[in-house]
Amino acid sequence: MLTVDFDRFPVPAGCRLLDLGCGAGRHSFEAFRRGADVVALDYSLDEVGGVNAMLAAMALEGQAPAAARAAGVRGDALALPFADATFDRVIIAEVLEHLPADTAAMAEIARVLRPGGWVAVTVPNRLPEQVCWSLSTAYHTVEGGHIRIYRQSELRERLTAVGLEPIGTHFAHALHAPYWWLRCLVGVHDDDHPATRLYHRLLVWDMMRRPLVTRLADRILNPVIGKSIVLYLRKPEVARAVG
Template sequence: MLTVDFRRLPVGPGHRVLDLGCGGGRHAFEVLRRGGDVVAFDQDAAELEGVANMFAAMEKAGEVPSGATAQTVVGDALDMPFPDDDFDRVIAAEVLEHIPDDMTAMREIVRVLKPGGLLAVTVPSFLPERICWALDEDYHTVPGGHVRIYTLAELKAKLKACGLRVGPHHYAHGLHAPYWWIKCAVGVKNDDHPLAKAYHKLLVWDIMKRPAVTRVAEALLNPLIGKSVVVYARKPER
C-alpha cells in the first residue's frame, strides 16, 4: 500500500533514493522495482532485517531491474550518516509525527538531498488524526507514538523554513480513516472486536484485489477524510 504517488516523485535508474524511517519498507520496495538505488533507513534494526530479507527475495524472484541496488542502514534521523548532497530523492513517509525535534530532522533531509532533488513527505492529516486522539488516548501515548498533529499549513511552513520549495499536495487512504476511528472507539489494542475485524477484512480485500468500487470510493473520500496528506518539495539549485 503506497502513500507516495510516484507520478509526482519520478524514480528510475540512476536515482539514489533515501527512504527515511522506512518501517516495513513498502516505499523502498517500489523504488527498487522501478530501478532506483534505494537506501532503507530506520532506527529499528529488527525491522530493517525484514526489509533486507525482502530485498533478497525480490532479487531472487527477478523483480529487481539490472543495475538497481538496495541496502539497509540503521541510524538516527536527527544525525544521518550520509554526506551532504547525497540523494536525488528522499521519501519521509509517516515519520515526522514521531519525532519531537522535527525541524532538525527536516534540516537533515535538506542536507542530504542534492540541489534540484525531490522530496515526498507524508504525515497523518489533521481531521482524521484529531478524531483518533479524541477517541482513545492510547492511540498516541504509546512509546514511539505520534507526538503532534500537523496542519497542512504548518507542515508546508516548516518545509519552507528549511529552504525547500514546496509544491503540490494530495490526500491518501480515505478508506483507512474509518478503520482507525473504529479501532480507537473500541480500544486501539482490541484487535478482536467484530466491527474492527470486519473492516480490516474489507481493507485487505481492497489492497489485494483493487476493485473498481473501492478505488472510486477512496478517490471521493481522500479529499474529505484521507488518513494521510502527502507534500512534495524540491531543494533549490545552487
C-alpha cells in the same frame, strides 16, 4: 500499501533514493522495482533486518533491474550518516509526527538531498487524526507514538524554512480513516474485535482487488477524510539563504 504516489513522484532508474524511517519497507521495495539505488534507513534493527531480507529476495527473484542496488541500514533521522547532497530522492512517510525534534530531521533531509532533488513527506491528516485523539488516549500516548498533529500550513512552512520548495500535495487512504476510528472506539490494541476484523477484511479486499467502487469512493473522500497528507517538495538548484 503505498502512500507516496510514484506517478507524481518520479523515481527514474539509477537515481539514489533514501527511504527515511522505512519501517517495513513498502516504499523502498517499489523504488527498487523501478531501478533506483535505495537506502532504506530505520532506527529499528528489527525493521532493517526484515527489509534487507525482502530486498535480497526481490533481487534473487529478478523483481528489480540487475543494475539496481538496495540495502537497509540503521540510523538516526536527526544525524544522518551521509554526506551533503548524496540523494536524488528522499521519502519520509509517517515519521515526523513521532519526532520531538522534527525540524532537525527536516534540516537533515535538506542537507542530504542534492540540488534539484525531490522529497516526499507524508504525515497523518489533521481532521482524521484529531478524531482518533478525541476517541482514544491510548492511540497517541504509547511509547514512540504520535506526539503532534500538523496543520498543512504549519508543515509546509517548516519544510520551506529549511530550504525546500513545495511543488504539490494530495491526500491518501480515506477508507483507512474509519478503520482507525473504529479501533479507537473498541480498543486501539484490540486486534480481535469483530467490527475491526470485518473492516480489515474490507481493506485487504480493496488492496488486492482494487475494485472500481472503492477506488471511486477513495478518490471522492480523500480531500475530506484522507488518513494521510502527502507533500512533494524540491530542493532548488541554487540554494537560497535559510533563516
